[in-house]
Each structure stands twice: as structure tokens, then as C-alpha cells.
Amino acid sequence: MRVITYLEAVREAMQQEMRQNDDVYILGEDIGLYGGAFGVTRGMIEEFGPERVRNTPISESGIAGAAVGSALTGMRPILELQFSDFITIATDQMVNQAAKLRYMYGGKGNVPMVLRTPSGSGTGAAAQHSQSLEAWMTHIPGLKVIQPSTAYDAKGLLKAAIDDANPVVFYEHKLLYGTKSEVPEDLYSIPIGVADVKREGTDITIVATAVMVHKSLEAAKELEKEGISVEVVDPRTLVPLDEETIVKSVAKTGHLVVVHEAVKRGGYGGEIASMIAESEAFDYLDAPIKRLGGVAAPIPYNPELEKLAVPQVPDIIKAVKETLNKA
Amino acid sequence: MAKEIFMPKLSSTMEVGTLLQWLKEEGDPVQVGDPLFEIMTDKINIEVESYEEGVLLKKYYEVDDEVPINTIIGYIGEAGETVPDEPPASEGEEVQEEVDSPKAEKTTMEQEQEELEEVEGQVGKVRATPAARRVARENDLSLETISGSGPKGRIHEQDVLDAVKENAVLITPLAEKMAKDHQLDVRKIEGTGIRGKIEKSDVERYLSSQKVREEEPAERVKLKGLRKAVADKMLESARSIPHVTLTTEVDMTKVIDIRKNLLPIVENETGYRLSFTEIIIKSTAHTLTKHRNINASLIDNEIVYNKAVNIGLAVAVDNGLIVPSIHDADKKGLAELTAVSKTLGKKARDSKLTPAEMTGSTFTISNLGMYAIDGFTPIINPPETAILGVGRITEKPVVVDGNITVRPMMVLSLSFDHRAIDGAPAAAFLTELKETLENPYSLFV
């Protein structure tokens, strides 16, 4: 099959959707000729014109609200925020408006929009352009939250997000834009709320998100040499969460390590860990659940410090061994 | 400032001390070195002296209280100083020093760790993972009996599975079904199959044995009377006397010859048939006259070397054992010994012995030669210090002058009280007895 990058997969999903559905359009800052902060929309304004690839003023609150309002009245906007850190400015529109309108209005109206935004560290962009704030959005009833880790998942999940009748926050990881995988040329949809077992194993389950999926797979490869069989589960969507797949895996292996880049304190790993503690899988746990997440500090600029701030492969290996009493 | 009085740790294994008495009262002046209180540890009773000078301000514990080591049990200080009404939380001196020493503020991590350990200490429960608990529950195993391989002894699933395997009962499906139908605990059934596997026949046997047991309950008789007396005496002897038993084999050819020749003579004179027992009594008494240290009693930390040689003869009676005494056995001929021993034996069986006839023995002989017994380790009849056990006479191939020949042989076992008698004199006695029996003509000398 054809191999393309994660970035191309995101773009392709948008292009193919926009070709078949006139209600779909994209708005955001510098997404026109510039092609977006990371080049995701490059070439799109040429194909779809400035009406459907709407270059906006730098007004995250205004454009988020415009997306919500147009979604409420029949459009299917894709809002690109240049960095997920800027969701702070758009938060009122996402949290108080998009997420709640349908419920507040007694089931009248819905807000079919996608907020696409790159998150994560590793680019040296430092504290205000490197955060992973997805846990905030997972806390809000009415929002769906997606975090794809591969090009294949990105295309299929973005299509599903655009088709969804609800506001969806779609986190793209900057370090993954250049990663490649096999992606079908035709448009396809991956159901929201279905996890993917990225690697099967029997001794321990790692639930990892976004770039940490790849680090966990790397760790699993290393651990295999020592006879440790690691299962890597990628939830792909945080809300709704595919609890069944995770519970099943943990019941099988009896051991769980959760890895994400977001700051560990208050991170989504806590949700996964508590979900397991409350689940059928509890009685199969043969060691305390371990969470790996970012340190409780802003992302630093210095590249060495930046690496230290988030989990790395050796940290994952160590956590696995500790959990298996093999440290 | 008032100084704490701690329950001292006086041995490596001591965990608690029992307070036996306070040697000072609250308000009493105390000098360094004054005995303060007496405690009992797992090893010793000891008076604990004061390390401090002042007034005993407070006693937190009463006599007979068990107090963990390093617990504050009181205070010494100046009169009128205030001390807590309740004993403060226990802290050893080591801990005290650590707290006193200047130290940078603890990091959050260290504090968390300490808090964690505190929690563990308080919980006092088995550390086990949920999976381990589940498997234990499913297999009806108690976690208390399982040792954990994880950090701080945490029990993991594999630990329980290992324990389950150890406890596993091998059983055929049919046997298992039968056991289930009869609600039997398979762990109580003995298996006769490969590696102790329980088979159908094992279950059937168990069921029938259960039936017998149900139909004929075991007879239970309380220990009393003679049985109780024997029991007490044997227990006391076995428990308090360090027994050593020597054995030797005796060629009885000549004794048999003598008995054959003397049998009609003695029977004519006394009406009783001469038995080997009397010849052995005679030989033993004779030998004892030359080994006074064996004819001894141990009474109240004194070894009594008896002048008289009174041979006790163990007689089996209904429900017990009686040892009548043949006084001055060394001075009696075989005819008289035969008459006396037969008379005493009968009286014993008829419960007609007088107290005098039942006491005073200085050495006992226990003869099981009428049974298929070769040798045994007799238990000393206190306060005596030795006893001779006599086995049967049986023909055995023995080497005599380089040739294998068949001889009637008998085993003698001498148990002695090692508190009173050492091995060499006991061995010398038994050797001479053996020689006497093998050359009984010496008795006539």
C-alpha cells in the first residue's frame, strides 16, 4: 500500500471530505497561501478557494465562536488552531458554548465541528507552544477528544470527526507530522471510541497516547530481548474511551503502565488508571498501576531539559521492569 | 528537662518486656545506678538501673504489663516538672538522635516515602496484589500462609499459584466426582496411584474407613490408678534423666547347659522351675557387687552408692507395670531366687504385694526374652541409675576360633543415667556381666 506522512494523511482527509461535502470548510490563522503553521493546509486554498479555506484574523475566541455558530446553523467547520496552547483563548467558545449548547437547549441543535490543533513538545518551542492540554478537554461533557498516533489513524479518525454531529477536539502531535505509514487512498472512517492494540503481548499492558505510542513500541522491542512480552494499547480517542479493550488487555496481562506526554498530575493517565481500578480487571492486577507523564514544570527550552521533562524510552523500560518486579 | 525511661532492649530477640516490679515510687529520689524496676525478658529476669539522677516523676505501666521495647515507661527529672499524663508515642533513642541532629528540610519525596511507610506500618495487613487475592480466594487459600516475592514481601499472583501447586491434590476425574458426591475433603484421602494420585479405590477405602469410624467410635479411657502412676513415672524418667543405652551380645551356650542340669534339682527343692531370668538375676547381682557405682541411686542431687543389691524385676500386669524388689539378690542361691521371683511375680499379678516388696530396688531388670524381641532401650526406674534390658535367646551364626558356628545368642541392653554414671564404668559393668554369663561357673567361686 501507499505510504504517506501523518501530515499528508490529515490534509488528505480534509481534501477528500471537502470535495464531497460543500458544508465542510476550514478556517484558521495563516492556513491560506502560507499553508498553516505546520504546512498541513498547504495547497488547499488553491483547490478550494478562500471561501472554504478561510484565512482568519488572529482571534482564537472569535474564530472558535464563528465555527460554533456556523456549525449550529448547518455548516461543518474544521477550525485549525496553530498550537494547542492557544485553546486557552478559545476555551470559552469550546467549553461554555460548543460543548453545552445542545444540552442547554434541550436537545435542539447540534455543533458538528472539529477543532484540529498540534500539541506536544520536542520542537524547542518552549513553554507556551509545547503543551499537552488534552486532559482539560476530556473533562468537558459534550466534547469528544481524539489523539491519533499514526498516519492511518489520523486520516480515518479525522474523517469520523468531521462526520460526527458533535464538537470534536482533534490533537495532532507535532513530532508525528513527519512519520509515515500505509494509508489507503480512498476515504475511510475509523469509529470514534475504538482503541487499537498496536502490539500484542502477554506480560504487561502499556496504554500510551500520541507520540508515546511510538516510544512504548520502541521500549517493547527492547524488552522483548529480555523475554518480556509487552502489549501496547493506543486508545486513539480519549472521549469516548474504549474501556473494553483496555480492560480486556489488563485482565490478560495483569500489569498496567500508562504513558502520556502531558503533565502526570491531573493527566488523562489518572482517568485510565482509575477506570481500571474500578473495572473487572482490578482482580487481575498483579502489581500497582504505574503512570508515566510529564514533570510538573513548564516545557523548558534547552533541548536536554526538554527531553527530561517528558517520558522517554528508558523511562518506559524501567517502569515496565519495576511493575514486573524485574528491576 | 525530664528524661525518658525506656523499656530497654536486652537481647537481640527481645521485643517486649514484662514489668515485674517497680523498685522506686513516684516522688522517690533516684541516683545514677539505682535499680529502678525489674523486668522479665524472653530470656532473663533483670533489674534495670537508672541512667539519670533526679526524682522518679512518672510511672506509666503497672506490674505484669507487657511493654514493647523502646517504649517510654516513665520519666525522671526535677521535682515538680510536668510530664505527659499518657505515655508519649514510642521512640527509640536512635530515632531521637536523628531528630535532634541538624538536618536539611526533608524533600517532598522523602516525606511521601515516610508517610507511605507509616501507612504500611499501621495497616498491618498482608501485602498482596488484587490478582493474588483473587487466586487465593478462588483456591480457598489464606494469604497469611504464602510468602511474597515482591517488594516488601508483596504477594503476587505467581506466589499464590506456586502455593496452590504445592497444595494441589492429584485425583482422577472419577474419584473427584465420587468425593464431590460424598462431600469429602480430598486433601484427607490418601492416594495410592502414581505420585500419590487419588483413585476410585482410594475414595472407596476412605469411605469404608469413615463408616467403621462412624459405627464403632474409639474407646476412650481416662488415665487413672496404676496406669496414671506408670505414666507419670515414665514421663518423669524420660524427661529428667539423660539416658544412655549400651548393648552387647551374650553367648548363652553355658547358661543353657547349667539351666538344663539344675532344672530338676531346683524343681525338686522348691517346686518351681528354674528359668533363665533367675540365672540372669544371679549373674547381675553378682557383678553389681563388684561395680558399686552402677548399683547407685540419684536422690536430691546426691548419688547414693547402695550397700545392698536389691534387684527390681519388671512384671507386666493388667493395665500396667509393677517392679517388685528381690532384696539382697547377690546373697541368694538359685533355688531361693527362683522361689522368690516366682512368688513375687504371682503376687504382683494378683495385686498382693506388700509395700516393702514393692520398694527398695537398687537396679532393675526388664526381661522381654519370652517375646520375639532382640534388644530394646529400657527406661530407668528412678531413683535407680541403671536398668538392664534382656532380649530373647536365639541361634545365630557366630565366629568362634576362626570358624563359623551356630550359638544361642542373647542381647543385653544397659540404660544408665549419665548424670550419675559415665560411659566407661557402665561399659565395664556390662562387659563383666557378659563374661559372667558366658562363664557362669565363676559364680561358684
Added chain:
Amino acid sequence: MSKNRLEDLQVEFSHDKLKELYKTMWDIRFFEEKVDEFFAKGMIHGTTHLCVGQEASAVGSCAVLQEEDKITSTHRGHGHCIAKGAEVDRMMAELFGRTTGYCKGKGGSMHIADVDKGNLGANGIVGGGIPLAVGSALTSYMKKLNYVTVCYFGDGATNEGSFHEALNLAAVWNLPVVFICENNQYGMSGPVKDMVKIENISERAKSYGFPGVTIDGNDMIEVMNATNEAVERARSDQGPTLIEMKTYRWKGHSKSDARLYRTREEENEWKEKDPIKRFKDVLIEANVFSEEDAEAIKQAAKQDIENSVTFAQNSPMPTEDDLLTDVYA
């Protein structure tokens, strides 16, 4: 010069339509007074923000809209809802928390929406609805639906970032939206003169490159004329307009307001400018109806509100089964 005031109205309205508008004003007035009474009696819970005294800005602006036109409203939104055609029965039921309410009892006073009638909802976040209106206008523009979106907000909201972001966005995209600022003199307790340095809030439109006007918000004729002009501009692709309607809320900000920040004299001065009385005078002067007709309309409105209370009180309460419905579509 002897012409009556009604002749200034630049919109062609039948007498019946004018009488209907007059009744709608009374519907709003009675609705709010009833709500005030029920809150005071503890029969309705939560909080509420009443628009007594502001009936003209709501009724006059909605009068010139078509059914397919849309509005976004504010926390003080009952008037806008009624003016845009909402049924008072279902509004009252909503305040009573009943399943027959516009939001099935789950939205309450601040979130009444009637999407079918083009009411995209009241909004509890000050300034929160302004970008939504821009989005709605964007839909109209992109789908060539030719509807206009009227966006209501108060003087306080014009200091929110969302106001400036939304107005600029509407301007650069030239969207069919009318921004109506109901300047009722106070943002909660904050006097507008202390919060804004300019005389008229409408001046802010200049900085975004579209017209801004300030009118007497208690004058139905001025409200209808100004809105009509702005709607015409919007519908003919001439972009947004900002209309500042000066008015006054007679009641406090919400139910727990002792109104310490203003004088009773000031309140009485504004009550003299009662928009309903002024509209009645205009209609009588123009022989649209008599004093008696006016009284009959008023009584009819009063009866409708009484009926709405009966309807609300006889409506079922939601159950636990309703708790989790409509979180997601």
C-alpha cells in the same frame, strides 16, 4: 408638520401588525413581572435577569425580521425570545423546569433557545454569543441562505475580547449580521460611563470599518427604523452594522440586587420614558386603536401569561432518565 409620529416609520406595517407588536410588549412586561413574583415567592429557583423597561429594543428590532432570520441573545433574553415568536407557555414551563419547556427543563432562564424560530439561544456568558452570531452569519453567506443574524448584547459585553474579535471578523468577511447593543446604563452594577471612555458605544464600529448608530432604545419607531436599515444593508451584502439602543432596566440586575449603585430618582426618570406607554400614545395618535382597544390588548396579554403559568404548573417534571440525554447528538 402636522403628521403623526407613526408616519416616521419607514416600514410598511398593517394596523393588526402594530397591535400585535403592542401586545408583544405587554406579553414581555407581564411575563417578567410574573417571573419576578414567582422568584420572590420561591416558586421558581435559580436566578433570572429581567428586561422590564427594555421591551422596545427587543420587539422593535424583531419586528423587521423575517422568520428565517436569526438572533442570538443574552442572559437578559426573555424579551428577545418572546419578540422572535416564542410561545410564552413553553418559556414559562422552562422556568418551572418542566419537560414542556423550550429546553426540557434543562436550560432555565439563561439558556432559552428556539432554534426552529431562528432563536439561537440566550447565553450565560457575557459576550459569549457574539462570535456565534458571526458564525451563523457565515453560514448564511456560505450557503447563500440570505438570512440575517441579529446579535443582542449589553453595554458590558462590549468590553469583552469576543466582542472585538467577532465584530472584526464580521467586518473583514462582510457578513450579514446586525449587532444590537442594548445599552441599559449598567453592566451589572457598573455604570457605563465608568467602564467606557467614549460617549456612544456605537463609535466602536468605526474601528472595524462599518457603520454604527446610537438611537433611543425606548422608542419603537426609532428601533424599527434603525434595525430595518441595518437588516437591509446586511441582506444586500453591505456587511454588518452596530446599533446602540439606549434604554434602562427597571429592575435590578438579577433577583438579588438592592440597586445601591443608582438612585430611585434616576429610575423614576426612566420610568417616565416607558417604551410601552410611548408606543401606545403613538398608535392612539395615529388612530390605530383606541384607549379601550389598548386596554383590551393589555388584558389579553395578562391573561396569556396567567395561562402560561397554568400550562407550566400542569406540565411534567423531567426524570432521572432525562439527565444524560442530549449530552451528545
